[in-house]
Amino acid sequence: NAGVTQTPKFQVLKTGQSMTLQCAQDMNHEYMSWYRQDPGMGLRLIHYSVGAGITDQGEVPNGYNVSRSTTEDFPLRLLSAAPSQTSVYFCASSRRGPSGNTIYFGEGSWLTVV
């Protein structure tokens, strides 16, 4: 199993450009989510999905879109990049269950918007 795979690992964007951060998992997890990590702010939830075809907003969704057409993939789209979106982005997945879930994280995507 590869676990959770994120691409690209590093990206530099100009203000106003759009791009997609890719996330794929091979563990057949129903639940996937995107977080951003900023110094002094910790990790914050952007969007999440409870299964294919179902997505919802997290704490900081503005400027980002997601879709979930398959169980495996959960891409994060930046519509018009802004310097405030400079951050490290983490995709995570977990198995559905009532008794608590171990969460698996990708290795992160470092995004700089200039």
Add this chain to the structure above:
Amino acid sequence: KQEVTQIPAALSVPEGENLVLNCSFTDSAIYNLQWFRQDPGKGLTSLLLIQSSQREQTSGRLNASLDKSSGRSTLYIAASQPGDSATYLCAVPQKNYGGSQGNLIFGKGTKLSVKP
């Protein structure tokens, strides 16, 4: 709104020392609590998951305890090694954002440095 706090923000200890990292949360109605490790430039790795009905969980040299009534968890690392140097984060499920199924609110972490 649930808030998770970790103290201290940074900790430096000599190799071999036993140490305790602290995590507190404001809303005691949690499903579970997780401890993670993050190495520089890497993602997070889950270390221990404690269910709300449990008092503690152990994995090797790591022991995590949970006291829901006081809103606190501790991560105990025995006989610390330089390889333990990393940032340790605790997290609890977010009630507003599918918390029962895995979305989390994180503390800001404790950066641990173990010196040889």
